[in-house]
Amino acid sequence: MVGIEVDRRTFLKATAVGAASLLVPGDPGYAATASKVIWSLPTSKTQRFAWTVDDGVSSRAVTDYLKFSSRYDLKFTFFVTSCYQTWQENKAGIAAGLASGRIQLGNHSHTHKNWTHLTEKLIRQDLMGCHNRMLDMFGYDMRPYFRPPYGLYNDQVLAVAAAEGYTKPMMWNGSLADSGSTNEKALIRNAKTWIGSGRIVIDHANSTFTADHFSDVLNVVRSRGLSTVTLREVFG
Ligand SMILES: [Zn+2]
Structure with missing residues (x-):
């Protein structure tokens, strides 16, 4: 699974615009779905960016991020x-981070399968498998993020997720390309290149x-006078 993500990051770098959807302009459903997908933060007078951290193969990496979160606010x-x-x-650590408002959790599936290759039933199972575990563990509802x-998404992916209350598909427009x-x-x-105001930056907790x-x-963040935001505080 990491290999494919590395390929996507290579692609991201090559295109320099962000993740690509499987839908392209002209495809049926493009207009309907493209409007729902979020790629960047809305403009603001505040210099801010959203630092998103995917997956979680490395438990120690997550421990470190939690430590950095409280140490550097x-x-x-x-x-x-x-x-x-x-x-x-x-x-x-996560429970404390959620309580402080410095940490948000979003749903990235239970098993990290490519949902565009799955049936509706299997997409729902993978989505809600993650949903139910975080709800059980933290009493925390990740919806709608x-x-x-x-x-990777298509009309079916967005429709299944939306039917379960996941109505904010969050993409990114900057990457730390931190592994591989x-x-x-x-x-x-x-x-x-990518840490800047208005950006949603993707990072991974798959290694330290x-x-x-x-x-x-952190020097880059500080030198640019940027603050960090969770997606929830920006998008509600
Ligand atoms: Zn991932």
């Missing part, structure tokens, strides 16, 4: 893939790579 939105032990292992695995074949130099370059070089990334 940073806000993160985790797009949770719930099959990992990470969430149980960080239960106390979700990010389909790999950022990248290195420290690339991470800093990506941070400088970003966490291990956190001060470099």
Whole structure:
């Protein structure tokens, strides 16, 4: 699953605009669905960006992000893939982060399958598997925020999610490209390129790579006078 995401990040870099949907202008349903998908923050006088952290293969990375959040007063939105032990292992830290308002959770599926290849029933199962686990664990309802695995969606994906109350599909328009074949130099370059006001930046908690070089990334944030926001505080 990580391999495909690396491919998407390579693509993201190549296109320099953000994730692509499977729908393109001219496809049936394009206008209807494209309007619902969110790619960036609305303009604001405040210099701010949303730092989103996907998946959660690395429990230690999530522990580190939670630590950074309280130490530096940073806000993160985790797009949770719930099959990992990470969430149980960080239960106390996440509960505290949710209570403080610095942490938001969004639905990123239970098993990270490509939903565009699944039946309605299986999409719903993967979506609500994640939903029910976070609800049980934290008493926290992630709706309406979700990010389909790999950022891939079609009309069916959006319709199934919307029917369950997941009406805000969140994409991104900047990436730290923090794992895979990248290195420290690339991470800093990506941070400088993509961390900016109005951006939704995608990062991953699949290794401790970003966490291990956190001060470099934080320097970019600070030097630009940016604050961090959760998606919920911007989009309600
Ligand atoms: Zn993912």
